[in-house]
Amino acid sequence: MIELHTYMLAVGIGNLSFALLMAAYMGSTTPTPGLRTWMWARLAFGATQLLAYARPDTGMTVLAVIESAGWTAGLTLEVAAYASFFGYPQLRRHLLPVSSLALLLACAAPTAGFGQPQLMAVVSTVMGVGSLLVGAVLLHPRLPEATSLQRLIGANDAVFGGALALWGVIAMLDAAPAPWLQVLAYVAGYMLLIVNGFGFLLMSKERDDARMERLATTDDLTGLLNRRAFFARADAARMLAQRQGQPIALLMLDIDHFKQINDRFGHATGDEALLKFSTACCATLREYDILGRLGGEEFALVLPDTGLAGAHGAAERLRQEVMKTCVLTCGNHYTMTVSIGLVVIDPEEDLPSALARADHALYQAKHAGRNRVEADIGLRRHA
Structure with a gap:
């Protein structure tokens, strides 16, 4: 079974690759709301995961604090990207105080004696809950102009976010979770990386295409057909x-x-x-x-x-x-x-x-x- 050490390297490279892909895409079009923030979230996650891969060999506590801050920053940026994309100003207003408290707790965890397994269990739980909430938003029946792509991404977030949160909770309660839970957590993490990474990019492309179609068929002043x-x-x-x-x-x-x-x-x-x-x-x-x-x-x-x-x-x-x-x-x-x-x-x-x-x-x-x-x-x- 793949080790956590190697897993962090793989997903870290994956997130950095998605960030580069999004940067290239934004260079050729006008970015949709939230896309730039999403790119920075991928960069934060990728850098943090590479740090999680390298940190155990250093033994430096300060790097553990930076790693904890990186997980919080990445999740905060991801939620902010969704809030911008779907236009949830109330969520954005509450995001700063909540993320500040989470950042404080995350930075205090390494100094309180949390080891790498415990830290990853906490991070997995938080990220799993966050993905569950994102899935609930995307699957909400009142979401305006929801597309099949958004529903698919929402279902993926709900299923694999729940699996990741389940593994995190069990890992926090049990020092040696069952092997199948470890595999489930890895699969959930990969699916969230792939589907969310491509999904947000595709949703942005979908919205760009719709905007271009409106520009091509709609009179600018009146909004009627041209x-x-x-x-x-x-x-x-x-x-x-x-x-x-x-x-x-x-x-x-x-x-x-x-x-x-x-x-x-x-x-x-x-x-x-x-x-x-x-x-x-x-x-x-x-x-x-x-x-x-x-x-x-x-x-x-x-x-x-x-x-x-x-x-x-x-x-x-x-x-x-x-x-x-x-x-x-x-x-x-x-x-x-x-x-x-x-x-x-x-x-x-x-x-x-x-x-x-x-x-x-x-x-x-x-x-x-x-x-x-x-x-x-x-x-x-x-x-």
Whole structure:
């Protein structure tokens, strides 16, 4: 069976390797919250484990104190990394006093006559309990946007953290724990090293990919779909409606006199108007309706499973909701309005053709005095 001495060397090298891997990853991307702290935690654990490998040959008590401080520092940094990554400010506030007390106790343990086996039993217990708590956080049903990867890491932390804590408690109570417990502790330590090391890196990559996808498909100001993403989603909805034989409506929306808002009140007010407009639109729409910003003050909306009459009613509700919107920097007497062009997409019609017709209907709404809904006359048969 592998000895503790050799085990410390193996996991120490493993943790330092993970730290180098994370440093290389951060050099090629914007680090997610907690990733840099996680890297320092791996460095602290790796250095401490190498010290635990070398210290018995020196016999120096001061190195035992440093080793104890290293275990505490590594665990503190690991918890801080999770708190930053998942956004738990309350946990971070309590972390400093708790870790300070743990550091004091850890540094006092070697001077109180704790030998290497006893010290490792205490460390294993603390780290096992910490992993259990992390597992509970990752497996919590109310964790926002939890992914399968996070659940897998949480299950690993819970199972192997519990095993490590069990070995630590038994080792503290019994000077010679059973061999199977020793093997269980080693396996638990390795699994926590591998799964946590790769897991945090993969969770960071997963979050980075999601952020990049949002940047590629979302309008920066309003949070709506950008032009490219809207066209992709709208065309997919059009083809689905064609296959299922369901009606689908397309609306073009344009904020009235938007240039005057920018010229009179400034571009900051124009941005506020765009934000308030998009919020008002979303308040009247169904979850599966598709709204996007095509550019400037021009927006487009797709209403699946909606004929002309239903689309006209939805457009009127949206128009009235926009009129209720207050743009603070424009003054109390300013009323924002929107002109809307509406069509129902023909079964054999492509999206560019439908957009052209909706844009023509929008022009008619503008020409007729703005703040109104105009439908393509040729599609009344779809009502």
